[in-house]
Amino acid sequence: MTTDVPSRAGLSPASEAELGELIAERHATRQPLRITGGGTRVENGALSGDTLSTAAISGVVTYEPGEMTLIARAGTPLDEIQAMLAAEGQSLAFEPADMRGVLGGNGTSTIGGVVAANASGPRRMLVGACRDHLLGLRFVDGRGRVLKNGGRVMKNVTGLDLGKLLCGAHGTLGVLTEVALKTLPILPDRCTLGFHGVTVDEAAQIFARALATPYEVSGAAFRDGTAWLRVEELGPQMGYRRDRLLALLQPRKAEVLDAEATLSLWRGLRDLDHFAGTATPLWRVLVKPSLAPSTVRALQALGGTVSVDWGGGLVWYCGPGPAQEVRQIARHATLVRRGGLAGPAFAPEAPAVTRLSLGLRRVFDPAGILNPGLMDQ
Structure with a gap:
């Protein structure tokens, strides 16, 4: 749901209704949009269209510490949410990272961007990813329709779980306007x-x-x-x-x-403070923990440095090497910081997965205007 490159025009609707009208107009004319929260997750410079920011759709709708539930609009700054939760001894247990250091940006990370990227930190292996804490959401699809799914508590999350689709789709299926998340106590x-x-x-x-x-x-x-x-x-x-x-x-x-x-x-x-302060390409590689050692050795042979998280399930590689070579070593490799490399940021999908993905996009964004090419460029 994010891009770090400014566009020719900036669009910042102030409400969900205004956002729906704007996207409906773009759907009718098939004009693409680059969806951005705070521009702090994945560096992508090849997307076309005007930038659409959700920053103005901001604010906490409700926070119930006793029920450990939070509902916030997509443009709400992550720092603001974390400070509010900390005051009540709670947190987002999946601990999303602050990627501004490694991307060299000064944007403001938003809760919508966190959900759109399924951003999950070191505690993921114990408590699950962001999507596992998502109770519900509201979003505007590529036709301009306002859709909602889920509820405010776990027992109300019934029916088709659209949250699992939108969380991690990086804005390609819809533009998030509101998210409901489970919070947990901070262990002292x-x-x-x-x-x-x-x-x-x-x-x-x-x-x-x-x-x-x-x-x-x-x-x-x-x-x-x-x-x-x-x-x-x-x-x-x-x-x-x-x-x-x-x-x-x-x-x-x-x-x-x-x-x-x-x-x-x-x-x-x-x-990833150890990879900040440089423009060298940075890769996020998902592997089976048992394959982490061999993956690390193969990546190091390309001439860069690595770190490992999630008990071996996540490998970060910072260094040279053509994208093709990196992806030959690790199929599930995402180029987080380009460092001059061209080509797709996300790894190519298997043919069966590609067919499913394209089918979903035709349903939610039939004109192909939301972050076109981000996941498959």
């Missing part, structure tokens, strides 16, 4: 175990053993020869789980980071 106690001087194969072994336990590891990442494991819980439980993990992983020695150091470390890992 946390620590991190750091295993230094390990290879990616050894890190994979550490992750496999730790994640097979009932100790609810909420982060498992690897970079620069260190495997990191995060534990979050109430005081006595956190200490018990920490000690059990240390015993399980003996004779390996671990550095134990306190709560403050843990917050700082995982914020940096989440936001």
